[in-house]
Amino acid sequence: MARSVLVVDDSAFMRNLLKQLLEDDHEVVGEAENGVEAVELYRELDPDVVTMDVVMPIRNGIEATSEIKSIDPDSSVIMCTSVGQEEKMREAVEAGADGYITKPFQKPNVLEAIDDVVGVEA
Amino acid sequence: MKVYTTDRSNDRSEPERIKVGVADYAIAHAGSTLVTSGLGSCVGIALADVEAGVAGLAHAMLPSAGAETKREAAEDDVHPDTWKYVDTAVPELVRELTDDGAERSRIEGRIAGGSAMFEFESSAGAVGERNVAAAREALGANGITLIDSDVGGDYGRSLAFDAETGELSIRRAHGETHVI
Amino acid sequence: MNLDVQSLRTFSRLAHSGAEEAAGSLSTLTGFDARVAVTKVEMATRADVEREFRERDLVSVHIGFSGAIEGHTVLAFDRERAVSLVDALVPGASDDPDSDLATSGLKELGNIMLGGFIDGWADFLGDSIDITTPTYVELDAGRSLQDVIGAEGVPGGAADTDVPDPSGTTIDSDHVLAFRNHLETVDEEAGFYIYMLPTQESVETIVDVAGNAEDAIPVETFTSFSQMISEGAGQASEDLTAMTGIDTNVDVSRLSFVPVEGVPMELTDDARRGVVLEFSGTPSGYIAILFDPESAESVADALMPGMESDPAMRKSALQEIGNIVTSGFLDGWANALETTIEISPPRYVDDIASAIVDPLVTELARTQDYAFLIDSAIATPDETFTCDIYALPDERELRAAFDQLAPEAN
Numbered sequence: 001m002a003r004s005v006l007v008v009d010d011s012a013f014m015r016n017l018l019k020q021l022l023e024d025d026h027e028v029v030g031e032a033e034n035g036v037e038a039v040e041l042y043r044e045l046d047p048d049v050v051t052m053d054v055v056m057p058i059r060n061g062i063e064a065t066s067e068i069k070s071i072d073p074d075s076s077v078i079m080c081t082s083v084g085q086e087e088k089m090r091e092a093v094e095a096g097a098d099g100y101i102t103k104p105f106q107k108p109n110v111l112e113a114i115d116d117v118v119g120v121e122a
Numbered sequence: 123m124k125v126y127t128t129d130r131s132n133d134r135s136e137p138e139r140i141k142v143g144v145a146d147y148a149i150a151h152a153g154s155t156l157v158t159s160g161l162g163s164c165v166g167i168a169l170a171d172v173e174a175g176v177a178g179l180a181h182a183m184l185p186s187a188g189a190e191t192k193r194e195a196a197e198d199d200v201h202p203d204t205w206k207y208v209d210t211a212v213p214e215l216v217r218e219l220t221d222d223g224a225e226r227s228r229i230e231g232r233i234a235g236g237s238a239m240f241e242f243e244s245s246a247g248a249v250g251e252r253n254v255a256a257a258r259e260a261l262g263a264n265g266i267t268l269i270d271s272d273v274g275g276d277y278g279r280s281l282a283f284d285a286e287t288g289e290l291s292i293r294r295a296h297g298e299t300h301v302i
Numbered sequence: 303m304n305l306d307v308q309s310l311r312t313f314s315r316l317a318h319s320g321a322e323e324a325a326g327s328l329s330t331l332t333g334f335d336a337r338v339a340v341t342k343v344e345m346a347t348r349a350d351v352e353r354e355f356r357e358r359d360l361v362s363v364h365i366g367f368s369g370a371i372e373g374h375t376v377l378a379f380d381r382e383r384a385v386s387l388v389d390a391l392v393p394g395a396s397d398d399p400d401s402d403l404a405t406s407g408l409k410e411l412g413n414i415m416l417g418g419f420i421d422g423w424a425d426f427l428g429d430s431i432d433i434t435t436p437t438y439v440e441l442d443a444g445r446s447l448q449d450v451i452g453a454e455g456v457p458g459g460a461a462d463t464d465v466p467d468p469s470g471t472t473i474d475s476d477h478v479l480a481f482r483n484h485l486e487t488v489d490e491e492a493g494f495y496i497y498m499l500p501t502q503e504s505v506e507t508i509v510d511v512a513g514n515a516e517d518a519i520p521v522e523t524f525t526s527f528s529q530m531i532s533e534g535a536g537q538a539s540e541d542l543t544a545m546t547g548i549d550t551n552v553d554v555s556r557l558s559f560v561p562v563e564g565v566p567m568e569l570t571d572d573a574r575r576g577v578v579l580e581f582s583g584t585p586s587g588y589i590a591i592l593f594d595p596e597s598a599e600s601v602a603d604a605l606m607p608g609m610e611s612d613p614a615m616r617k618s619a620l621q622e623i624g625n626i627v628t629s630g631f632l633d634g635w636a637n638a639l640e641t642t643i644e645i646s647p648p649r650y651v652d653d654i655a656s657a658i659v660d661p662l663v664t665e666l667a668r669t670q671d672y673a674f675l676i677d678s679a680i681a682t683p684d685e686t687f688t689c690d691i692y693a694l695p696d697e698r699e700l701r702a703a704f705d706q707l708a709p710e711a712n
Contacts, residue, residue, distance in 0.1 A: 010435055011413065013392060013406035055413070055433050082327075082417025084127070087430030093123045101126040103414045104330040109126040116124060128330055137335045141486075144660070145563035159571040160656025163664045183563065183667050206563065206667065239661050240649050242580050242588075249664050278657020280571050295573040295653045 003048035003118055004029040008038040008064065009080070010056040014103075018051060018080070021107050026114065035059025035067075042068050042075070048118050051110070052097070054081035054088065062095045069096035076117040080105065145206040147180040149218055152286035159280040161235035163250035165208060165257050165273070166281045168232040169215055169266060170288035171224035177285035178219050180211040184249065185256035208253055212260035231261045232290045232302055234272040235279055250274065270302035304518030305479075305509060307697070310343055310559045311672055312512035313481065316426055317341045318561075320419035321483035321496055324377075327414045328485065328494065332390035336494065339486040340567050342558040342675070343479060345524040351376075351480050351497055357553075360495070363412025364437045367420055370429035371504035375419060376497040377412040383494070384408060409436040419483075419496055427511060479505055482558070523704045528557045530638050535678040538630035538691065545626060546604035548686055554679040562667045565675055565694065569655040574690075577624030577648035578658065581632060584641050585703045587695035588662035589631070591624040591648075592655065597687035604686075617650050623689075624648040631678070631691060639706045662694055670697045 003026045007018045010033050019028045030045045032038040034056045042050060050068060054061040065077045078099040079092045092100055098117040101109055140148045142158040150156045152175035158166055161181065170177035186209040204210045220226055236254035254273045261268050272279070272292045282291040292300045318341040325336040355362065355378060362378040379387065391407035398404060413436045424431040479500065486493040500508075502521070509518070535555040543550045560568075576592040593601060601623060602616040611619070625648050636643045651658050666673050676693040695703070 011406050011410040012403055013410045016392070016403070055417075055435055057435055082414040083433065084418060084421040085424035085430055087424060087428070089123070089125060091430065097123055099124050099126060102128065103417070104128055104327045105126065106128055106330070109128060113124070113126050128326075141337065143337075143339070143563065144566050144663075160566045160569065160654050160658075160660050162566075162653075162657040162660030164660050183664050203671075237657075237661075239651070239653070239658070240578055242661075242665060243582075243646065249661070249668075278654040278660065280654055280657075295657075 002026050003114060004045070005114070006030045006032065006038065006041055006045060006047040006050045008032040008035070008050060008056070008061065009053040010034060011053075014053070018110070021110060025111055033057075035061060035064030038064045039067050039071070043071065046072075048076065049114050050075065050077045051080040051101075052077050054079060054083055054092075062091050065092070065095040065097055078113050078117060080110075142179050142181050144181055145183050145203070147178060147205050147211065147215055147218070149176065149178045149222055150283075150285040151175050151177075154285050156283040156285065157281065161279045161281065162237055162239050163235070163253060165233055165235040165250070165253040166279075166283075166290075167208070167212060167215060167257055167261075168234070168281070168283045168288075168290045169219055169224075169229050170232075170283070170285065171219060171228045172230070172286070172288045173228055174223045174225065175286065176219055176222045176224050177283060177288060178215045179281070179283045180205055180215045182206060182208045182211045182253065182257075185209065185252045208256040209260050212257065212266075213264055216264050216266060226265055229266050230288055231266045231268045232270050232283075232288075233257045233261075233268065234281055234290060234292050234302070236273045237275045237277055237279070239276050239278065272300055272302055305505070305521050305524065306518040307672070307701070309509045309512045309518075312426075313343050313479070313508065314341055314559060314561060314672065316422050317343065317419075317481040317483060317498065320422045320498075321485065323418035323421065324415035324483075324496055325485050327418050328411070331411060331414065332387060334387075334390065334487050336485045336487050339484045339493070340482075340560065340564045341484075342482045342560045342564070344482050344556055344558040345479065345528050351482075351499065361408075362439050363409055363416070364439055365412065365416045366434040367431050369431040370424060370427045371431060371500055371507055373498065373500035373504055375416045375499070376495075377415050378495045378497065379493070387411065405438045409438050412436045412438075415496065419498065423508075427508070519701065519704045524557065527704065528555075530635055531555050531557055531676050531678065534631040534634045535680065535691065537634055538627045538678070539680045541626050541630040542623070542680055542689065545623060546601060548604055548682050550680050550682050550689075552678060553681045553688075554677065556675075556677050558675050558677075560673055560675050562663050562671060562673045565663045565673060565692075566656040566660045568675070568677070569659055569692075572655055573653065574655040574658060575620060575652045576650075576658075576689075577621055577628075578651055578662065579624065579628050579648050580646040581628075581643050582646075583636070583643035584639060584706065585643075585695035585699035587693060587699070588665065589628055589691065589693045590651075590658055590662065591627050592651075592658065592690045592692070593620070593687060597689065600687040601689075621648045621650050627680075627689065627691065631693070635703075639703050641706070659692060666694055666696065673697060674700050 005026050005028050009015050015031050030041045032041050036059045052061040076098050079097045080101045082103040084102045099113040136154050140156050142148045156179040158181045167180045183206050187207045236250035238250045280293045321338045328336045360378040361384045362376050365375050388404045481498040483496040532555045535552040539550045539552050574592040575598040578590045602619045605619045632643050678691040681688040
């Protein structure tokens with residue numbers, strides 16, 4: 001079923017790409033360019049899923065994920081990053097991330113990740 | 123936390139031209155051409171099962187790992203030098219092809235290169251010639267029929283190998299392109 | 303700081319697999335079928351890299367990194383390529399290549415490719431490396447790489463420590479190694495370049511993990527050897543000018559460390575004329591002096607002005623040029639190393655460029671997996687001719703020569 005998604009990435013190109021990729025199956029309800037905006041928009045929109053870039057100005061995705069998880073432990077956050085280092089993945093786990101997609105991703109990866117973290121059923 | 127990574131193996135269809143580097147190889151299917159450039163003393167080993175529509179090209183530098191000065195062992199898990207030596211490249215190329223649907227008995231072998239462009243004082247001599255001999259021997263040992271070759275001489279060669287027909291085109295800096 | 307060959311191998315391997323990762327990302331994102339042609343560890347300074355950018359009119363995306371190691375990575379491609387990339391990434395956006403969406407696409411491409419390039423280094427060190435957000439840079443507007451890097455800085459790192467010397471040039475004390483990866487696409491040779499410029503301290507970090515201290519050579523030795531190569535190329539350039547009466551400059555003069563099989567791949571499939579020579583002493587090795595066909599004709603014309611010359615005479619003229627360039631190139635080495643280097647008679651070649659170098663590399667490959675490649679280019683400002691010099695010293699003997707250059711290291 002369609003989920004509401006908050007897309008967090010400092011790259012306009014990447015936000016666009018994710019929107020296009022998700023439009024048939026889900027609904028992108030908001031876009032944030034950094035970790036601070038991400039937390040604000042999360043409070044405001046309460047989306048089903050957040051796709052979270054890691055390296056962003058002002059506030060990075062790991063910190064933003066920790067905060068979103070402390071606001072709402074049931075939130076679903078999928079890291080979506082070009083960084084594929086094992087240590088960074090460990091940091092993401094500690095921050096509470098539910099999934100980790102490495103860029104460049106393909107549509108099936110992203111859809112599969114969303115289904116896995118929020119479930120296919122309502 | 124599950125990690126989702128892109129599987130690049132089925133990203134796209136096979137390109138029309140596939141470049142094979144030095145001490146390297148590639149497999150191609152009907153419709154694609156394997157190319158490699160600048161064979162001097164190096165030897166190109168081109169194997170094709172036309173019926174199965176699969177072909178492979180290796181660009182080897184030296185006859186055999188064992189025959190050369192023992193070097194410091196490489197630290198990689200997968201031995202990276204397989205494609206540098208004729209005697210290790212040939213069986214590996216045959217294995218890759220048979221894994222991809224080729225029948226050993228149907229594989230046709232062609233070789234090109236192994237020239238003697240310079241005679242160096244410091245050299246143990248005739249690496250090109252030894253590369254060719256090693257290729258013939260390795261093909262024989264692996265039950266592959268060598269149907270033609272364009273080897274020796276004192277000039278370089280560049281190769282284009284048509285996976286559909288098994289034809290190997292050999293280009294020189296000067297003179298006609300030769301097809302075997 | 304000391305460097306050893308084992309560390310250089312590790313560097314080369316990490317850079318190569320990082321570049322393969324980046325090439326895979328490029329293919330996935332844009333559909334361009336890219337592969338890694340050559341991975342080189344260059345004993346270069348940032349100024350050298352910057353010069354290359356400027357001369358080739360490259361546009362680039364920069365990312366700084368810090369943590370386990372610190373420095374900068376750059377993805378560079380030529381201007382025309384940038385347009386086709388934008389088209390592949392953001393269909394339609396290339397109509398306005400300066401638009402935010404167009405540059406955002408390129409920045410994200412750089413982010414993904416360079417991020418993938420760095421991952422392997424972090425995993426090798428078992429530690430994490432932070433990267434900055436990408437910066438899109440065109441160097442044509444009088445901006446130097448240093449302006450850009452200086453402004454962006456390293457995430458959480460110290461400010462750059464370049465010391466301008468009184469002569470106005472910059473002593474780049476911070477970067478001594480550059481990792482240069484050439485990615486080529488099937489359709490054309492011109493492609494993508496990934497550079498990694500770690501700080502000296504970071505090089506040390508990796509040497510500590512990967513290296514063999516007994517074998518180590520002070521990094522200053524590489525610098526003085528690079529200097530020696532530049533001087534050799536300068537002498538060769540002067541000799542060429544004296545012979546031909548045409549002004550020449552040294553365009554490129556580099557010392558790099560490459561897997562042996564990478565050397566022929568540095569050259570193209572086009573025809574080249576020139577000479578191949580063998581040199582022996584400390585060090586021994588091979589040298590190729592190559593001209594493209596037009597350059598070879600121009601040089602022969604310049605040597606025999608107004609003369610009706612048959613092909614044999616022109617060939618002989620090129621051989622003589624090869625001899626003189628080689629001597630100019632190597633004499634300085636012999637003097638600096640306080641030794642003699644014997645040079646064999648020049649063998650004339652007219653063949654496929656990569657095939658000319660192949661037998662030289664094959665000889666070295668019998669005893670070594672990696673080679674020190676010295677490549678220089680001497681050109682006339684008006685492009686009458688270009689002369690490429692490739693020298694391949696025997697690795698072990700070169701190490702002996704390094705010891706001679708830095709006796710205090712023993």
